[in-house]
Amino acid sequence: MKREIRQRCGFGCVVCGLPLYEYEHMIEWSKTKRHVADEITLLCNLHHAEKTRGLLSVADVVRANENPKNLRSGDSAPYDLHFSGETCLVSMGSNQALHLFSQSLVANALVIDGFPVIKFEKIGDHLLLSLRIDGRDGKRILEIDNNELKYSIDSWDIELVGTSLTIRGGLRKILAEIKFDPAKGVTISRGIFARGDHLIRVEPDYLFDEKRNVRMSNAFVGGCPGWAFAF
Ligand SMILES: [Zn+2]
Known part of the structure; x- marks a missing residue:
């Protein structure tokens, strides 16, 4: 399942493309209580922290997940x-x-x-x-x-x-x-x-x-x- 997520997200944070990332439930896990690949995305530490604090909206993460940075450029961010x-x-x-x-x-x-x-x-x-x-x-x-x-x-x-x-x-x-x-x-x-x-x-x-x-x-x-x- 993790490989499927990595491939879908272009092997990097969906927002900035950084190769250093974490697996993140887009919708709070406490609400869904399930592990579905489609609901998990990749975020770097910065964008993960921003989402956790509410400085990056869930809607923006969902949008980035639909059109990941690295898939647009063909390469990872440096x-x-x-x-x-x-x-x-x-x-x-x-x-x-x-x-x-x-x-x-x-x-x-x-x-x-x-x-x-x-x-x-x-x-x-x-x-x-x-x-x-x-x-x-x-x-x-x-x-x-x-x-x-x-x-x-x-x-x-x-x-x-x-x-x-x-x-x-x-x-x-x-x-x-x-x-x-x-x-x-x-x-x-x-x-x-x-x-x-x-x-x-x-x-x-x-x-x-x-x-x-x-x-x-x-x-x-x-x-x-x-x-x-x-x-
Ligand atoms: Zn990022």
Whole structure:
């Protein structure tokens, strides 16, 4: 039932599209005492609080639910991630890249065809992650641009639970599984990184280069100022 609600609402708050939301009974639950998917919508913390206080009317929530923000735009509203520290660790299917920003300000963790698909950059006090996941058809599934996370709502299911983002193309078909650790880095346990005619697949135990038929696991690159993993 929750998936049905997420799909109907475009995987975000129906008012503003934020990927961080709660399931909310549009009509007070104490009056209905039932869980019907059609009566439940997605609201972010702000819009949930506004509704609870009466600053956002039920009628406006119902209207937003009928025409959710993300369904109108095709993408989620951007959500800003927060990273900090003097090092960053990127884990990709049992392979790890550790970077020290005292050595250089840019950490290219995964590079495909010369393009950094996973990159951390230190600008002043800010630690910024950029990451792209494109599907086999070349369509953008997820984009994080300098910490600003945005996903296409074309995927079958998208869920941000705790610090983990999971994007599915169908039942048992995970397109991306990413865990964000703001003080440490990012862990990708599943993902498809397509770039040109290259496709790198990340599975929990390995990283697989489909073009060259190369499988890589348990590799560690530490303190490398250039590219960590390049294909
Ligand atoms: Zn909202």
